[in-house]
Amino acid sequence: MSTTPPNRALPATVDARKLTGQGVRLTGCFCASQLPRLANAVAALPEPVEVTLDFATDEQNQRVVSGQVSANVTVNCQRCMQPMEQHLQAEVALGLVWSEEDAPHLNRDLEPWVVADESASLSDMVEDELLLALPYVNYHPVGECSGASHFSTGEVEAEEKPNPFQVLEQLKKKS
Numbered sequence: 398m399s400t401t402p403p404n405r406a407l408p409a410t411v412d413a414r415k416l417t418g419q420g421v422r423l424t425g426c427f428c429a430s431q432l433p434r435l436a437n438a439v440a441a442l443p444e445p446v447e448v449t450l451d452f453a454t455d456e457q458n459q460r461v462v463s464g465q466v467s468a469n470v471t472v473n474c475q476r477c478m479q480p481m482e483q484h485l486q487a488e489v490a491l492g493l494v495w496s497e498e499d500a501p502h503l504n505r506d507l508e509p510w511v512v513a514d515e516s517a518s519l520s521d522m523v524e525d526e527l528l529l530a531l532p533y534v535n536y537h538p539v540g541e542c543s544g545a546s547h548f549s550t551g552e553v554e555a556e557e558k559p560n561p562f563q564v565l566e567q568l569k570k571k572s
């Protein structure tokens with residue numbers, strides 16, 4: 398008897414055109430090893446990324462992929478440099494196109510997903526969505542950050558550069 402959860406691992410590539418024609422819902426997950434760019438962008442990717450995607454053809458006969466991707470990642474707080482949990486969630490609204498040139502024909506609320514042949518990289522697409530959802534910098538909430546009390550250090554102050562406009566103002570006053 399096994400206690401491991403059912404295998405819900407998604408395939409790295411799918412025939413996206415065929416799936417939209419069939420009207421298929423894909424639910425499952427990707428593990429960190431399948432998402433190397435995301436894994437590199439965060440301190441750790443401790444849990445599998447959750448994916449729910451509907452492949453369909455809409456009223457205007459556009460092939461669309463919609464749904465959500467979400468992940469709990471560990472990032473480093475930029476103030477105290479300690480790890481913190483960050484929940485990432487992205488809403489997916491993609492229109493399938495065969496090439497970049499077809500992208501302008503899409504409904505404007507759809508992002509293009511260029512699918513040149515019958516094997517589209519599902520893991521790349523999910524990774525792109527999550528990388529876009531990842532904040533550029535992360536901070537613990539005020540009061541929960543151990544770095545707040547000793548944030549102002551000599552090093553940080555030394556890095557501060559004078560505002561170029563203020564310098565210009567001073568030069569103007571002198572002349």
Ligand SMILES: [Zn+2]
Binds near residue numbers: 474478541543
């Ligand atoms: Zn912090």
